[in-house]
Amino acid sequence: MSREMVRQGGRSARIQKAVHEASRQLLDEMDRTRITVPMIAERAGVTPSTIYRRWGTLTELMADVAVERLRPAAAPEDTGSTAGDLESFVLQYAEEMSSPVGRALLRDVIAEAQDDDATIRCCQYTHDHLAEISARATARGEPPLDVAGVLDRTIAPICYHILFGDREVTPDYCRTLLTGAGGPG
Amino acid sequence: MSREMVRQGGRSARIQKAVHEASRQLLDEMDRTRITVPMIAERAGVTPSTIYRRWGTLTELMADVAVERLRPAAAPEDTGSTAGDLESFVLQYAEEMSSPVGRALLRDVIAEAQDDDATIRCCQYTHDHLAEISARATARGEPPLDVAGVLDRTIAPICYHILFGDREVTPDYCRTLLTGAGGPG
DNA sequence: ACCTTAACGCAATTTATTTGCATTAAGGCG
């Protein structure tokens, strides 16, 4: 019987919110490697076993929190032109992900290998933002964006250098990547 | 006095080798998330505290092992032409990193945020390989490779899609990336 | 209002991590 498989209301939701909030606070207060499940549980007013049962491991919980945090609050800025929208989005993306917190979020999302749900969703956000910019372009009569191309030629290098730390990801570098990356699809 | 800061000989080296070997074996035998420090210690014939004192955490040990494993055994194949060398290297790179083991190695290297040493070294291997191909090119009289460009336009997208799992990294896809990515620097 | 059961809290148990102290063995020096 499939009467009810997952409960989403009331208590369950409150606990998820409390645990997420506690995790976010701790991430801002101390180094990510010093955070433990019991620590989060105490601040959230929950027993550790609840967290272990719902999320499994600290890694999975952190990935869950990271995805929430990476979910953009608003649609990308509308600057009036596709090139402007794209530059605005990419520069903001690079700045957010370059910060110590952003880097940690990326790492946490990627570290979760069990179900690729977290990483896929994280990717989806970026994809959706680019698709939104592309939709605006066509609404203006401009050619649509090559979303996959921007991912490959702009987003991917940015993530690569942030994750591997082999070079600074500056606004100038991002603009260089954008040159020739925003063509029509 | 700087008489001796780090000991590298005899016993120390044997233990490092034994621990690495045990880690590699376990990585091939079971899921990476089920591996524990005591498990590795037992197989390596070492007490857990030794591992904790030398590597700190399981994450750091795994990153250390991953870097060793990612270090290429030989120089890239010499196919006679720069384009051929590049394609050969990139296809092999993509194949290795796409496998479950390769993915796990990449994740482990990236997860180690403490000192960027692991990620930097991992990057360096790729960079050195490309530089070798470029050196061969100039030796043949061909124009040198734009190493940074290949990293940005070919390696980065491959790593991105492997890490985020948002698409298959097929040989055909790699060849598409190579088109227009291997220009002179 | 009632019933079923997913999700939780609590406490006991198991496992992992840390730490103090004794012991071993690099590696420099006479």
Next chain:
DNA sequence: CGCCTTAATGCAAATAAATTGCGTTAAGGT
């Protein structure tokens, strides 16, 4: 080579984290 200093290890105790059994609470459908 033998001696000396001390980094690195082993062992065991102490601490902390992760797991598990079981009773309780409260979603959510009837």
